[in-house]
Every structure is written in C-alpha cells, then in structure tokens.
Amino acid sequence: MIDRDYNHNMTADLGLFMALCLIGLPLLLIGLPNLAWFASLFILSAIATRIMVAKVNIQDEYNPVLLWLVGGNPVGHAYRKMNNRAKTQPTLHRLTRLRRRGNTLVAQYALPPGLSFTELTKLKPVLESGLNQPLEIAMVPDNPGVVEIGLVGRFRRKIPLTEALPWLDAHPGLETWCIGMGSQELATISMDDFPHLLVVGRTGGGKTNLIKVILESLLYMGSAKLILADLKGGSDYQVFQSRLIMATTIPELLETVTQLLDLMRERQRKLLEDEHVIFESIALVIDEFANVPTAANSKTNKQEAEQAKEILNILNTILQQGRSTNIHVLIAPQRPDADTVPGTLRANLDAVVTFHVTTAVQSGVILGAGHNEAFELPAIKGRALISQAGELQQVQVFQWQQLQPNKTQGA
Ligand SMILES: Nc1ncnc2c1ncn2[C@@H]1O[C@H](COP(=O)(O)OP(=O)(O)O)[C@@H](O)[C@H]1O
Ligand SMILES: [Mg+2]
Numbered sequence: 001m002i003d004r005d006y007n008h009n010m011t012a013d014l015g016l017f018m019a020l021c022l023i024g025l026p027l028l029l030i031g032l033p034n035l036a037w038f039a040s041l042f043i044l045s046a047i048a049t050r051i052m053v054a055k056v057n058i059q060d061e062y063n064p065v066l067l068w069l070v071g072g073n074p075v076g077h078a079y080r081k082m083n084n085r086a087k088t089q090p091t092l093h094r095l096t097r098l099r100r101r102g103n104t105l106v107a108q109y110a111l112p113p114g115l116s117f118t119e120l121t122k123l124k125p126v127l128e129s130g131l132n133q134p135l136e137i138a139m140v141p142d143n144p145g146v147v148e149i150g151l152v153g154r155f156r157r158k159i160p161l162t163e164a165l166p167w168l169d170a171h172p173g174l175e176t177w178c179i180g181m182g183s184q185e186l187a188t189i190s191m192d193d194f195p196h197l198l199v200v201g202r203t204g205g206g207k208t209n210l211i212k213v214i215l216e217s218l219l220y221m222g223s224a225k226l227i228l229a230d231l232k233g234g235s236d237y238q239v240f241q242s243r244l245i246m247a248t249t250i251p252e253l254l255e256t257v258t259q260l261l262d263l264m265r266e267r268q269r270k271l272l273e274d275e276h277v278i279f280e281s282i283a284l285v286i287d288e289f290a291n292v293p294t295a296a297n298s299k300t301n302k303q304e305a306e307q308a309k310e311i312l313n314i315l316n317t318i319l320q321q322g323r324s325t326n327i328h329v330l331i332a333p334q335r336p337d338a339d340t341v342p343g344t345l346r347a348n349l350d351a352v353v354t355f356h357v358t359t360a361v362q363s364g365v366i367l368g369a370g371h372n373e374a375f376e377l378p379a380i381k382g383r384a385l386i387s388q389a390g391e392l393q394q395v396q397v398f399q400w401q402q403l404q405p406n407k408t409q410g411a
Pocket of ligand 1: 205
C-alpha cells in the first residue's frame with residue numbers, strides 16, 4: 001500500500017500558479033499583455049473573495065483550482081476503469097468539492113444506477129488497488145443514492161498529545177478512552193458504550209504509551225478516578241505515581257480488586273434504593289496483564305497462584321457487572337490468546353485497540369476469524385486499529401506528554 005501525502009497549502013498554491021500560467025502566459029505570448037494582467041488579477045481576486053468573503057479555508061480544500069482545471073474525479077475514474085466502461089456510461093459522479101478532513105479528502109458521490117451501497121463496499125478493495133490508496137466509504141444519512149467517499153492520505157508518525165488539548169478542553173468530565181488521530185478526526189471510544197477496553201500488540205508497539213495517553217487525558221478532563229496496576233514493576237509510570245493509585249505486585253493487585261469489588265457491591269445496593277444515583281467513574285488499568293494468568297498457572301509459587309486466580313475471578317465479575325456502577329477496566333496483554341486472556345474475560349471486552357501483530361492468525365484471534373487487518377497494519381510505533389463491536393478504524397495513537405504538573409506528595 002503506497003501512502004500519498006497531500007500538502008494542501010502547496011497544492012493550492014500550485015493550482016493557482018498553473019492557472020496563471022495556463023491563462024496568463026498564452027495571452028502574453030500572443031501579445032495581449034493587458035488581458036494577461038486582467039486574467040491574473042481576476043483569478044487572484046476570485047480566490048481572495050473565496051477566502052475573505054466566503055470564509056473558505058483553503059487548507060481544507062484539496063487543490064481547488066487545479067481540480068477545477070483537470071475536473072478530477074479519481075474515484076469515478078477508477079470505477080470506470082474497473083468495469084472497462086466507456087466514457088459515456090455512468091460512473092460514481094462527484095457531487096461536492098473534495099474537502100480535507102484530517103488527512104482524508106472527502107466528497108459526496110452519486111451512486112451509478114443499479115449499484116447499491118453494499119455492492120460498492122464489496123468493490124472497495126478493487127477500487128483501492130486501482131487508486132493505490134485506501135478509501136473510506138460511508139452512507140449519507142437520509143440520502144439514498146449518495147455516498148461519502150474519503151481518499152485516505154498518509155498518517156503522521158508522531159502526533160503529540162498536546163494536539164488533543166483543544167478537544168480535551170472542550171470536553172471536561174467526558175468519560176471516554178482518548179486514543180489518537182483517525183483518518184478524519186480525533187479517535188475516542190465512549191466509556192458509556194464500551195465500559196471495558198482490551199489493548200494488545202507485541203512489545204514495543206506502543207501499549208504503554210497508549211495507556212499513558214488514556215490516563216493523562218482522563219486526569220486532564222477530570223473524568224474518572226484512576227487505579228493503575230503495572231505488573232512490570234511500575235517503572236514505566238513513575239511520572240504518575242503522585243497522581244493516582246498504583247499497584248505493582250500480584251498481592252497489591254488482589255487487594256485493589258477486592259476493594260473495587262466491595263465498592264461495586266455497595267454501589268449495586270445503592271442502585272436498588274435509587275436507580276438514578278450517579279457514581280463517580282473509576283477506571284482500573286492493568287498493564288502487562290499476561291502476568292496474572294501466568295502467575296495463576298504457576299506450579300512453584302502456590303500462594304501467588306491462588307491470589308492470581310482470585311484476581312481473575314473478581315475481574316470477571318467486574319467486567320460483567322461494572323457497566324451500571326461506572327466501574328471500568330482496561331487490560332493490556334501482548335497477545336489475546338486463551339492463556340493470556342481467559343475466554344470468559346475476553347467475552348466482555350468488545351472494544352479493542354490492537355497494534356501490529358506478527359501473524360495473520362493472531363490478527364484473527366483479536367478481530368475475529370478471517371480478519372487480517374492487525375497483521376496488515378504497518379509496523380509503525382503507535383499505529384493501531386480500534387475495533388468497536390467489530391467496526392474497524394485505523395489511528396495513530398498520540399505520543400504521550402505530561403499535561404498536568406505532578407501533585408506534591410500528601411496533597
Ligand atoms: N504513539 C506513539 N508515537 C510515537 N512513539 C511511540 C508511540 N507509541 C510508542 N512509541 C515509542 O515506542 C516505544 C515503545 O512503546 P511502548 O509503549 O513502551 O510499547 P509496549 O508497551 O507495547 O511494549 C516507546 O519508547 C515510545 O517512545
Ligand atoms: Mg509496555
């Protein structure tokens with residue numbers, strides 16, 4: 001898959017320049033310098049009017065002048081080529097200007113007669129290979145016969161978390177897993193719809209960084225009380241030590257989940273009395289989760305094995321019943337096999353963020369049989385797929401940055 005980069009300022013300027021050359025130069029050559037000046041001034045003032053009066057953001061548009069000149073409809077062209085259709089036969093007709101949304105060029109198209117939305121989505125891989133570019137196809141609500149098609153451009157490799165600040169500032173208290181940049185907009189997962197989250201991917205893919213992004217954004221928005229378990233010793237999360245509750249060993253984690261279970265029971269009792277009570281959100285985040293099932297299967301340390309089994313049991317209960325009491329869980333193992341994430345836990349995790357995995361089989365285990373998408377992801381740090389109840393979206397996870405000062409101890 002070849003990525004293409006659209007530098008919109010550049011292409012808009014290039015289009016302007018070409019228009020001036022195509023109109024101005026011939027006029028100059030045939031000895032009409034005054035007309036050449038007039039044409040150039042006309043084009044310049046037309047663009048100035050669009051920017052200043054019509055408030056068109058030139059950066060949001062893909063090369064408007066050039067496209068107007070060449071009448072670009074790459075998607076329609078690819079569709080026609082795919083079917084070996086003659087020029088006169090109907091194709092996907094572009095109805096609107098190509099607009100930039102994130103790194104994607106979006107426009108609405110009319111479906112050619114006889115082609116349904118479902119059929120078009122089936123043709124997507126062929127169109128993509130014809131265009132040499134990934135596509136996103138969506139229905140336009142209340143408008144059958146019209147589809148929105150996005151030509152997905154290149155994802156940036158590093159997007160600092162500070163770029164999410166305007167969004168975070170606009171959503172104080174929002175209960176959401178904040179992940180990264182999607183092809184069109186900031187990608188988040190609603191904690192209301194998906195109370196629990198599974199994060200998988202081989203070592204170095206970016207799980208710990210994503211967890212830090214999630215913790216940082218929840219702290220920043222003030223959405224939830226946070227409990228973090230890092231079974232690798234906690235060194236990755238030292239910067240958070242003064243800002244949240246932390247567990248770094250199996251016995252500590254057992255104590256934490258036991259308290260959480262008690263709290264959940266108490267909240268359930270309160271709910272019986274008054275079904276409208278609103279509870280403060282609590283998120284339990286467990287990095288290096290595979291250590292728990294490994295400890296549970298250990299033959300050498302019997303005591304720890306018992307504790308780990310107890311943790312798995314309690315987590316199972318919380319995953320099943322946490323939603324109504326605002327208790328959320330995020331677990332991050334490297335692989336989601338049956339031995340690292342027991343099937344009963346997996347069944348209650350319908351939102352998944354997966355980084356690149358090394359085999360197609362692993363991708364199938366995470367996303368469902370036959371889904372190779374996590375295997376086909378570019379092996380770039382922070383590049384991930386979000387799966388929400390089976391719907392996939394590619395994102396570049398934010399690069400973690402500290403947004404708030406550490407609290408002084410005891411505060
Ligand atoms: N979204 C990202 N953007 C930029 N760099 C990243 C991103 N995610 C991870 N990295 C880099 O990759 C390295 C490994 O990431 P890490 O989160 O520790 O992976 P994992 O926990 O999956 O082993 C980190 O040092 C980090 O700097
Ligand atoms: Mg890690």
